[in-house]
Amino acid sequence: MITRWILPVILAIALIAVGLWGYNQYQQNMEYRNYMENLYQKSFYELVGQVGDIETKLSKLMVSGDQAQSMIILSDVWRQADAAQINLGQLPLGHLALVRTSKFMNQLADYCYYLTKKTGQAQTLSVEEMKNIGELYNNCTKLNGELKVLVDSINSGGVRWGEIRQAKVKAELNEDSENVIVKQFTKIERTGIDYPTLIYDGPFSETLQQRRDIRIKGEAIDQKQAQEIAASFVGKEKVAEVKNGPQTTADIETWGVYIRKKDEEGSIFVSVSKRGGKVVNMISDETVKDSKISLDEAQRNAEKFLEEKGFKSMVPTYSQRFDGTLVINYVYKQDDVIVYPDLIKVKVSLEDGDIIGFDARNYYIAHRERDIEQPRLSISEARKLVSPNLKINSEAIAIIPTESGHEKLCYEFKGEYGGDNFIVYLDANSGKEVNILKIIIDENGSLTV
Amino acid sequence: MKHKGMLSVITVVLTLIICGIMLADYRFDDNQAVETILYWGTTGGKVSEVQSKLRQWGYYDGPIDGIYGAKTFEAVKLFQRKNGLKVDGVVGPQTAAAMGITLSGTGSGQNYQPSRGGGTASGGDVYLLARAVHGEARGEPYIGKVAVAAVILNRVKHPSFPNTIAGVIYQPGAFTAVSDGQINLAPDEESLRAARDALNGWDPTYGALYYYNPAKATSSWIWSRPVHIVIGKHRFAK
Numbered sequence: 001m002i003t004r005w006i007l008p009v010i011l012a013i014a015l016i017a018v019g020l021w022g023y024n025q026y027q028q029n030m031e032y033r034n035y036m037e038n039l040y041q042k043s044f045y046e047l048v049g050q051v052g053d054i055e056t057k058l059s060k061l062m063v064s065g066d067q068a069q070s071m072i073i074l075s076d077v078w079r080q081a082d083a084a085q086i087n088l089g090q091l092p093l094g095h096l097a098l099v100r101t102s103k104f105m106n107q108l109a110d111y112c113y114y115l116t117k118k119t120g121q122a123q124t125l126s127v128e129e130m131k132n133i134g135e136l137y138n139n140c141t142k143l144n145g146e147l148k149v150l151v152d153s154i155n156s157g158g159v160r161w162g163e164i165r166q167a168k169v170k171a172e173l174n175e176d177s178e179n180v181i182v183k184q185f186t187k188i189e190r191t192g193i194d195y196p197t198l199i200y201d202g203p204f205s206e207t208l209q210q211r212r213d214i215r216i217k218g219e220a221i222d223q224k225q226a227q228e229i230a231a232s233f234v235g236k237e238k239v240a241e242v243k244n245g246p247q248t249t250a251d252i253e254t255w256g257v258y259i260r261k262k263d264e265e266g267s268i269f270v271s272v273s274k275r276g277g278k279v280v281n282m283i284s285d286e287t288v289k290d291s292k293i294s295l296d297e298a299q300r301n302a303e304k305f306l307e308e309k310g311f312k313s314m315v316p317t318y319s320q321r322f323d324g325t326l327v328i329n330y331v332y333k334q335d336d337v338i339v340y341p342d343l344i345k346v347k348v349s350l351e352d353g354d355i356i357g358f359d360a361r362n363y364y365i366a367h368r369e370r371d372i373e374q375p376r377l378s379i380s381e382a383r384k385l386v387s388p389n390l391k392i393n394s395e396a397i398a399i400i401p402t403e404s405g406h407e408k409l410c411y412e413f414k415g416e417y418g419g420d421n422f423i424v425y426l427d428a429n430s431g432k433e434v435n436i437l438k439i440i441i442d443e444n445g446s447l448t449v
Numbered sequence: 450m451k452h453k454g455m456l457s458v459i460t461v462v463l464t465l466i467i468c469g470i471m472l473a474d475y476r477f478d479d480n481q482a483v484e485t486i487l488y489w490g491t492t493g494g495k496v497s498e499v500q501s502k503l504r505q506w507g508y509y510d511g512p513i514d515g516i517y518g519a520k521t522f523e524a525v526k527l528f529q530r531k532n533g534l535k536v537d538g539v540v541g542p543q544t545a546a547a548m549g550i551t552l553s554g555t556g557s558g559q560n561y562q563p564s565r566g567g568g569t570a571s572g573g574d575v576y577l578l579a580r581a582v583h584g585e586a587r588g589e590p591y592i593g594k595v596a597v598a599a600v601i602l603n604r605v606k607h608p609s610f611p612n613t614i615a616g617v618i619y620q621p622g623a624f625t626a627v628s629d630g631q632i633n634l635a636p637d638e639e640s641l642r643a644a645r646d647a648l649n650g651w652d653p654t655y656g657a658l659y660y661y662n663p664a665k666a667t668s669s670w671i672w673s674r675p676v677h678i679v680i681g682k683h684r685f686a687k
Contacts, residue, residue, distance in 0.1 A: 082612075085611070085612070086611065086612075086616065089610075089611035089616050089620050090620075090621065091621065092621040092622065093621070093622075094621070094622040094623075095609075095610065095620060095622070095623055096668075096670060098609075099609045100609070102608070102609050102610065102611075103608040103609040106608035106609070106612065107608055110608070122505065122506075122507065204608040246678050246679050246680050247678070248653075248654075248655050248677050248678040249675070249676065249677060249678075250654070250655030250656060250657070250677040250678070250687070251655060251656065252655060254655075256678075266591070267591075269591075269592045269653065271653070281651060281652075281653070283591070283592050283595055283646060283651055283653060285590075285591030285592075285639070285642075287638070287642075320649075322642075322645055323642075327649050345649065345650055345651075347646075347649075357646065357651065359650055359651050361652070361655075362650075381512070381513075381514075384497045384513050384514060384515055385497070385501060385513055387498075388493075388494030388495065388497065388498060417561070418561035418562070419562075431513075
């Protein structure tokens with residue numbers, strides 16, 4: 001009797017257990033889904049709010065006649081656009097649906113930051129700049145309008161952000177998508193963003209995105225010659241095997257060469273420019289186990305190496321130690337002027353002092369003999385402009401790169417304040433403070449930020 | 450191994466606490482520096498500070514030479530008149546306060562404490578980058594790993610992408626290793642080295658912003674991008 005009942009009972013219990021478990025899973029799943037949905041909604045509504053606010057602020061800027069007021073508005077737009085860009089990056093739309101919208105927000109923020117700095121230096125906005133602001137405003141209005149449409153359809157229900165993620169509309173812009181959100185953002189991306197090319201001094205300026213002036217000139221070389229050049233760069237007597245590696249077709253066209261050294265497991269990748277046959281960079285996957293040589297000795301090796309490869313007048317600026325390696329930055333010095341854009345990085349193994357890394361891309365992009373004009377300010381005049389808080393230890397004259405990739409002649413004051421080290425750069429012509437770097441020194445070397 | 454890790458964490462935390470207590474105990478003794486006032490004939494860094502402030506605001510057009518002369522005197526008077534202060538051409542505590550400078554000691558930073566190797570979270574950046582490299586490019590040659598890290602860093606610098614390493618890595622749908630959770634694996638030593646090389650400026654891709662595995666890529670858009678270099682299974686494109 002009992003045996004007849006036992007199986008169905010066990011099955012029933014199992015079914016209930018599985019049912020409960022399943023229900024529990026479902027509940028959890030829904031919880032996660034809601035949680036994600038809420039995060040997406042939050043990002044989206046914040047974005048909508050910020051774009052609306054930016055639109056208002058930009059229009060106020062058009063009628064503001066006071067510099068202090070303009071500065072407050074500009075810095076507000078900069079802050080809001082920056083936050084909008086962050087929120088945009090959190091929407092599950094995939095990068096391609098947002099390329100231009102994202103760029104618009106970044107450039108708007110960057111441009112307003114640049115204008116904030118400009119008004120901060122008691123300069124008024126130019127006619128051209130006001131025209132740009134006008135166009136940026138128009139764009140913002142359009143963007144705002146499209147977002148409002150989206151808000152309405154989301155509010156009337158039926159559209160969920162989570163669905164986009166699930167549909168994996170990741171990589172491709174999909175105009176035929178059923179989803180209103182994707183449709184609307186695609187529309188914005190295709191037709192909504194249209195503003196002038198912004199040229200200014202900032203990291204996202206259009207000039208920097210398009211810069212392609214590579215200065216390596218000379219005879220074209222073939223792959224065989226590249227192998228020769230790479231082998232002698234590493235040191236022929238150390239080379240065990242040379243192989244072709246991947247070539248590049250970017251702003252500098254290069255041949256790639258793989259080299260295996262004698263008594264080494266790893267390989268070295270050297271890329272040699274197709275024109276002129278210069279070694280642009282070298283990367284080694286060698287593992288350095290322990291450090292046997294001193295940092296001074298490593299630096300001497302690096303200097304000898306540069307000398308041998310024909311780089312003259314290079315001075316070390318800062319260095320950093322990682323595990324068993326030392327990375328030293330060298331820059332070109334023209335007469336007395338330190339030229340920071342002409343940068344070469346050398347990585348030295350602290351085990352045997354070998355050069356295991358080299359990067360001269362910046363050097364080849366920037367290097368040339370410059371006509372350096374006599375600065376309008378003398379160094380003693382400039383010294384008086386430095387904050388009296390800084391205890392100056394050394395001073396020099398230098399060319400530094402600006403954020404937009406241009407160059408500026410500056411006086412460099414290295415000093416100390418409250419036990420910390422700083423470098424202050426003053427424009428050698430106007431005396432304006434251009435940049436302040438803080439040097440963080442630890443047992444691994446110095447790092448500038 | 451785990452215990453060793455815990456031990457070093459505890460050591461670090463304890464050291465920080467002790468340092469904190471020691472620093473909190475440390476008092477600057479030269480706090481009662483004499484309040485100076487600046488007037489015609491005064492020289493020095495404080496005068497330069499006043500001059501540069503006045504010049505910034507357009508009250509003063511003379512040289513910033515640290516000498517309180519006639520021009521500085523006139524400029525100070527003008528400043529005082531405009532700001533409703535007593536017009537005497539002397540920079541006392543009130544005028545100094547209106548200019549936003551302090552006359553005593555070395556200025557406003559008397560409680561300044563030197564940093565202890567902090568200031569940046571770059572250590573965290575290296576680790577996060579290494580995790581992304583480990584998740585995305587395990588089994589790729591070393592330069593392929595450096596290249597993946599370089600693409601992430603190139604994106605940070607590009608206006609069309611988020612502006613932080615974390616923002617780029619965690620952008621929804623940007624990297625498969627993030628979507629499927631592989632980014633949470635502990636990075637190996639080689640990934641860490643590759644991340645560091647990339648942060649130090651090595652970029653075998655020469656500015657690439659995308660990479661894809663041609664055997665797996667589904668987007669037709671990605672095929673139209675100019676390829677910079679092919680390393681291992683990945684094509685790096687701009």
